[in-house]
Amino acid sequence: MNKFIDRPRFTCALGGALFTLRALPRAIPVIHASAGCGYNLYNAANAGAGYLGGGYCGGTAWSSTNVVEQDIVFGGEPRLREQIRSTLELIAGDLYVVVTGCMVEMIGDDVSSVVAEFADVEPPVIAISTPSFRGNSHDGYDMILAGLFETYVRRGIAKRDDTVNLLGLVPGQDAFYKGNLTEIRRLLERVGLRVNTFFGEGDTLENLQNASEASLNIVLSDVYGIKAAQAFEKIHGARYISLPLPIGAAQTAEFLRGVGEELHRTDAVERIIRDEEARYYDYVERVADIYNDVDLQRYAVVAGDLNYVPAVSRFIADELGWLPHLAVVTDDLDSEQARRVEKRFTGWESDVRPLVKFDTDTSAIQRYLREAWEPDRNERYYDSFSPVVLIGSVFERDLAVKLGAPLLTVSFPVTNRIVLNQTYAGYNGGLSLTADLLGILIAGR
Amino acid sequence: MMNYINLKTPPVREERLGTGIAFGGTACELRCAQREGCIHRAGRTFSQTQGCQFTLSLGIINTLRNAVVVMHGPVGCGSCSIGNVGTSQAYKRLRDPNAEGLIWLNTNLDEVDVIHGGEDKLREAIRYADREFRPEIVCVLASCVPSLIGDDIEAVISELQKETAATLIPVHCAGFKTKAMATAYDDVYHGILRHLVKKPEYSEDRQVVSDDLRDLQRKYRESRTVNLLNVGSMSWQDETELKRLLNALGLNVRWLPCYSTGEDFCHALESALNVSICGTHDDYFIEHLQTLYGIPFLIDTMPVGRKNTARWLLKIAEHFDLQKEAGRLIDFESRELDLALEQFRPHLRDRTVFLGGGEIRVIAMAEILQDLGMKVVGFKGHHYDQFAEPLFDSLQDVDNVIFNIATQHPFEQINLVRRLKPDLYIGHSGGGNISAKQGIPLLPLFGPSYNYMGYSGVFEVARRIRRVLSNAQFNRKIAQHCPLPYKDSWYEKDPFSYIKKEV
Numbered sequence: 030m031n032k033f034i035d036r037p038r039f040t041c042a043l044g045g046a047l048f049t050l051r052a053l054p055r056a057i058p059v060i061h062a063s064a065g066c067g068y069n070l071y072n073a074a075n076a077g078a079g080y081l082g083g084g085y086c087g088g089t090a091w092s093s094t095n096v097v098e099q100d101i102v103f104g105g106e107p108r109l110r111e112q113i114r115s116t117l118e119l120i121a122g123d124l125y126v127v128v129t130g131c132m133v134e135m136i137g138d139d140v141s142s143v144v145a146e147f148a149d150v151e152p153p154v155i156a157i158s159t160p161s162f163r164g165n166s167h168d169g170y171d172m173i174l175a176g177l178f179e180t181y182v183r184r185g186i187a188k189r190d191d192t193v194n195l196l197g198l199v200p201g202q203d204a205f206y207k208g209n210l211t212e213i214r215r216l217l218e219r220v221g222l223r224v225n226t227f228f229g230e231g232d233t234l235e236n237l238q239n240a241s242e243a244s245l246n247i248v249l250s251d252v253y254g255i256k257a258a259q260a261f262e263k264i265h266g267a268r269y270i271s272l273p274l275p276i277g278a279a280q281t282a283e284f285l286r287g288v289g290e291e292l293h294r295t296d297a298v299e300r301i302i303r304d305e306e307a308r309y310y311d312y313v314e315r316v317a318d319i320y321n322d323v324d325l326q327r328y329a330v331v332a333g334d335l336n337y338v339p340a341v342s343r344f345i346a347d348e349l350g351w352l353p354h355l356a357v358v359t360d361d362l363d364s365e366q367a368r369r370v371e372k373r374f375t376g377w378e379s380d381v382r383p384l385v386k387f388d389t390d391t392s393a394i395q396r397y398l399r400e401a402w403e404p405d406r407n408e409r410y411y412d413s414f415s416p417v418v419l420i421g422s423v424f425e426r427d428l429a430v431k432l433g434a435p436l437l438t439v440s441f442p443v444t445n446r447i448v449l450n451q452t453y454a455g456y457n458g459g460l461s462l463t464a465d466l467l468g469i470l471i472a473g474r
Numbered sequence: 475m476m477n478y479i480n481l482k483t484p485p486v487r488e489e490r491l492g493t494g495i496a497f498g499g500t501a502c503e504l505r506c507a508q509r510e511g512c513i514h515r516a517g518r519t520f521s522q523t524q525g526c527q528f529t530l531s532l533g534i535i536n537t538l539r540n541a542v543v544v545m546h547g548p549v550g551c552g553s554c555s556i557g558n559v560g561t562s563q564a565y566k567r568l569r570d571p572n573a574e575g576l577i578w579l580n581t582n583l584d585e586v587d588v589i590h591g592g593e594d595k596l597r598e599a600i601r602y603a604d605r606e607f608r609p610e611i612v613c614v615l616a617s618c619v620p621s622l623i624g625d626d627i628e629a630v631i632s633e634l635q636k637e638t639a640a641t642l643i644p645v646h647c648a649g650f651k652t653k654a655m656a657t658a659y660d661d662v663y664h665g666i667l668r669h670l671v672k673k674p675e676y677s678e679d680r681q682v683v684s685d686d687l688r689d690l691q692r693k694y695r696e697s698r699t700v701n702l703l704n705v706g707s708m709s710w711q712d713e714t715e716l717k718r719l720l721n722a723l724g725l726n727v728r729w730l731p732c733y734s735t736g737e738d739f740c741h742a743l744e745s746a747l748n749v750s751i752c753g754t755h756d757d758y759f760i761e762h763l764q765t766l767y768g769i770p771f772l773i774d775t776m777p778v779g780r781k782n783t784a785r786w787l788l789k790i791a792e793h794f795d796l797q798k799e800a801g802r803l804i805d806f807e808s809r810e811l812d813l814a815l816e817q818f819r820p821h822l823r824d825r826t827v828f829l830g831g832g833e834i835r836v837i838a839m840a841e842i843l844q845d846l847g848m849k850v851v852g853f854k855g856h857h858y859d860q861f862a863e864p865l866f867d868s869l870q871d872v873d874n875v876i877f878n879i880a881t882q883h884p885f886e887q888i889n890l891v892r893r894l895k896p897d898l899y900i901g902h903s904g905g906g907n908i909s910a911k912q913g914i915p916l917l918p919l920f921g922p923s924y925n926y927m928g929y930s931g932v933f934e935v936a937r938r939i940r941r942v943l944s945n946a947q948f949n950r951k952i953a954q955h956c957p958l959p960y961k962d963s964w965y966e967k968d969p970f971s972y973i974k975k976e977v
Binding site: 063077084163166 | 519520521522523524525526527528529544548549550551552553554555556557559560574575577578579580581582583584585587588595598599602606607618619622623649650651652653655881882883884885904905907908956957959960961963964972
C-alpha cells in the first residue's frame with residue numbers, strides 16, 4: 030500500500046493519458062469521467078509543464094461525458110455512446126481515443142463494447158482504459174502507448190534495421206519533452222538512423238502507425254516508458270534498451286555509444302562524438318573566463334523526477350565542477366525501480382557523491398538537508414552550506430528562500446517559466462543548462 | 475429560513491435553486507424559463523470538460539491562510555492547485571507578508587484503497603499535516619472515489635479532532651454529484667459553518683464584575699461592522715476599493731472567507747450585516763448565519779459597474795439609515811468617474827462585445843460596457859438561477875440579446891462568436907487559446923491582480939479595454955496559423971443543437 034503525498038509532482042493516469050494524447054497531432058481524446066477531471070488535469074499540466082496549453086483540442090475543449098450520479102447508478106454506457114457520436118460529428122480529428130476516469134472504472138462500464146459499435150468508422154475510434162487509482166501520470170503515458178501499440182500501430186510490416194522509436198519522456202510531465210526529443214533525434218539521425226519520437230516536431234500519426242518497422246525501442250528513462258516498450262516487444266517483436274536521459278557532453282557520448290553498440294554503428298558514433306564535442310566545447314570555453322574569474326562553483330541540491338535528478342546531478346558534478354550534496358528523487362517507486370535509479374549516481378568521473386534519497390514528500394527535502402550537511406550549532410566558525418543553488422521544481426521555492434539560494438526549475442511542476450523549444454538533453458541541452466545555471470548567478474551584473 | 479446545517483452534505487443546487495446548466499435563447503427567454511422553474515432539467519448530447527465541486531472548493535480553500543489542505547482521492551484530484559502555487563502565496567502575502575504558501579497533501583488512493591477503504595490513509599495524512607506544518611486549520615476535501623466507496627470522513631474527523639491542534643474541516647465535494655459546479659461553495663461553507671464559526675471567547679468575559687463601558691463599545695463597534703463576503707476571483711485592489719467606499723460611510727469592513735485565517739471566522743458573528751458580493755458564492759453561508767445566529771444579510775447585486783455599485787452601496791446604507799450620506803458619496807464618485815472616462819469614450823463607442831463566464835459577472839460587466847457606449851451582442855453564463863435577476867435592472871435593451879448557459883463548453887460560444895463577430899471577447903479564464911483562434915482580442919472577465927469592482931474598477935476596465943483593442947496582433951496571428959478543432963459543418967448548425975430539454 031502506498032502512502033499520502035505532500036504536494037505530488039505528478040497527476041494521475043488520466044492526466045498522463047490526456048497530455049500524451051494532447052502531444053499526438055490531431056488525436057482527439059473522449060474523456061469518459063466526471064465533469065471536472067479533464068479541466069482539473071489541464072490546469073495542473075498546463076501550468077506545471079511551463080504553460081504547455083490545451084493545444085488543438087484540449088483544456089476546456091476536451092470532449093468529456095461528464096457522468097453524474099444517475100450514470101453512476103444506471104451505468105454510463107448510454108452517455109458514452111451519445112458522446113462518441115456527437116464528438117465524431119463536431120470535432121475534426123484523425124484518431125479518437127476514449128480514456129476513462131475512476132468512477133466509470135469503479136462501476137465497471139463496458140467501454141470496449143461501446144467503442145466496438147464504432148468499429149467501421151473512419152477515422153478510427155479506440156478505447157484505452159486509464160483508471161487513476163491504478164497509476165500516476167507516468168503510468169498513464171505507458172497505458173496510452175501500450176494501448177496504441179495494441180490497437181493502432183500496424184502489425185506485420187517488415188522491420189528495418191535503421192529505425193528506432195524513442196520512449197520515456199512524458200509530455201506534460203517533462204516540460205522540455207519536445208525540445209529533448211528533437212535534440213536526441215538530431216543526434217540519432219546523424220548516426221544514420223530513422224527515428225520515431227511520436228510527440229516531436231513534424232511527427233504524424235502515420236509515423237506512429239508505422240512504428241512497428243522499428244527494430245529497437247530506446248527508452249530514455251529507467252522507469253517511464255518501460256512498460257510501453259515491453260508491450261511493444263510483445264506485440265511487435267522489437268527489443269528495447271533503457272538508457273538514461275543524457276545531459277551534456279559526457280552523458281550524451283555514453284548514450285550514443287550505448288546505441289552504437291546495440292546497432293553496430295560504433296565508428297559512426299565515435300566520429301559524431303568528436304565532432305559534437307568540438308562544437309560543444311567551443312561554446313563552453315566562452316564561460317571559462319567568468320567561471321574562474323569570479324568563482325562560479327556552487328554547492329547544489331537537486332530534487333525532482335527520476336529522469337532529471339540523476340542526469341542533472343551528474344552533469345553539474347562531472348562537467349560544471351559543482352558539488353551536489355543532496356539529490357532527492359520524488360517519484361513513487363518500488364524498490365527495484367529505485368535500485369535502477371540509484372545506480373545512476375555511481376560511475377561518475379568526479380569524486381562527488383550526493384546523499385541520494387527517495388521521497389515523494391516536498392516537506393521531506395528540508396529534513397534530508399540536515400542529514401546532508403552539518404547544521405549550524407552557533408559555532409564561532411561555521412562551514413556553511415553556501416554558496417548553494419537549488420535545481421528542482423517550483424515546490425522548492427520556499428526552501429530556496431530559506432537557504433538564500435537561487436532556484437532553477439527543470440522538473441515538474443515548472444510554473445515559473447515559459448517552455449517552448451528549449452532542451453536540456455544532449456549536447457544542446459548541456460549548453461542550455463550551463464547557460465541557465467550560470468545565468469541566474471550573473472543576473473545582477 | 476434556510477437550515478441544512480444538520481445534514482452531512484448540502485443539497486445540490488439543481489435541487490435547492492433549480493440551477494440550470496444548459497440553455498440557448500435570448501436573455502428574455504432565459505429569464506422566463508428560470509421563472510417557470512424548468513431549466514435545471516436540461517443537458518447536452520455533446521459535453522466538454524468543466525469545473526467540478528472539488529476544484530471549485532479549492533477556489534476558496536486555497537486562499538485560507540494558516541491552513542493545510544488534505545485532498546482525499548486518487549493522486550490527480552486537486553492537482554490543479556499546481557497552477558496556483560505562486561499566485562496563492564503572493565496574494566496571501568498582500569494580507570500578511572509572512573504568510574505561508576499553498577500546502578496540500580493528497581491521500582493517493584490506489585486500487586487497494588478502492589477495495590478496502592481509504593480511511594487509514596486519510597488519518598495518516600491529517601496527522602502529518604497537523605504535526606509537520608502546525609496549521610490553524612486542516613481542510614479535508616473528499617473527492618468522487620471516497621464518496622463512492624463510502625469512506626466515513628465525518629467519523630475520521632471527529633475521532634482525530636481530539637488529538638490534533640488544528641481545527642479540522644470536512645468538505646464533501648465529490649464531483650459526480652452535480653453538474654452545477656457552484657454547489658462547491660455550499661460544501662465549503664457547510665464545513666466552515668459546522669466547524670469554524672463560533673462565538674469568540676474574550677478573557678474579559680470571564681471577569682466577575684462586567685464592564686459596561688467595554689460592552690457598550692463592543693456593541694457599538696459591532697453595530698457599525700459589515701462582513702463582506704469576498705470571492706476567489708476578486709483582487710486585493712477590489713477589496714481596497716469596496717472598503718474605501720464603506721469606510722466613507724463610517725462602516726467597518728471585515729472580509730470573509732477568502733484570505734482569512736481560522737481566527738477571522740471566530741469574529742464572523744460580530745457584525746451587523748452580512749453583505750454578499752456574488753449571490754452565486756455566498757447565499758448558503760449568510761442565510762445560515764441569519765437562521766443560526768440572527769444576523770441579517772443582503773444579497774442583491776455585484777458591485778461591478780457604477781449603477782450596480784451605487785445600488786449595492788444604497789442597499790447597505792439603507793440598513794444603517796445612511797441613505798443621504800450614500801447618495802452624496804455616489805454623486806461625487808459618479809462625477810469624478812465621468813471626467814476620468816471621457817478620454818476613453820471615443821475609442822470604445824459602438825464597439826461590440828461577447829461576454830462569457832460566471833452569470834453574475836457577465837451581466838454586471840455588461841453594465842460597464844453599456845456605460846462606455848459599447849454594445850453587448852451575446853452572453854454566456856456558467857449556469858443560471860435567481861441570483862442573476864437583480865443585475866438585469868442596470869442594463870438597457872438586452873431582452874433580445876443571445877444568452878447561452880454553458881459551464882465553459884466553448885463549442886457553443888465559438889459558433890456564436892463566429893456569427894456575432896464581436897470586436898472583443900471578455901471571458902472566464904481557461905479557454906484563452908480557444909478564443910484566441912477566432913482572432914479577436916480578449917480581456918479576462920476577472921483577475922485576482924486587477925481591479926474590476928467599485929468606481930475605480932470601471933476606470934480600470936475602460937483603460938484596459940482600450941489597450942487590448944489597440945493591438946490584437948497576437949490573437950490575429952494565432953488565428954491565421956492555428957485552426958480550431960470544430961468541423962465546418964458545425965458553424966452551419968444552430969449553436970444550441972446539442973442541448974436537450976430533458977436529461
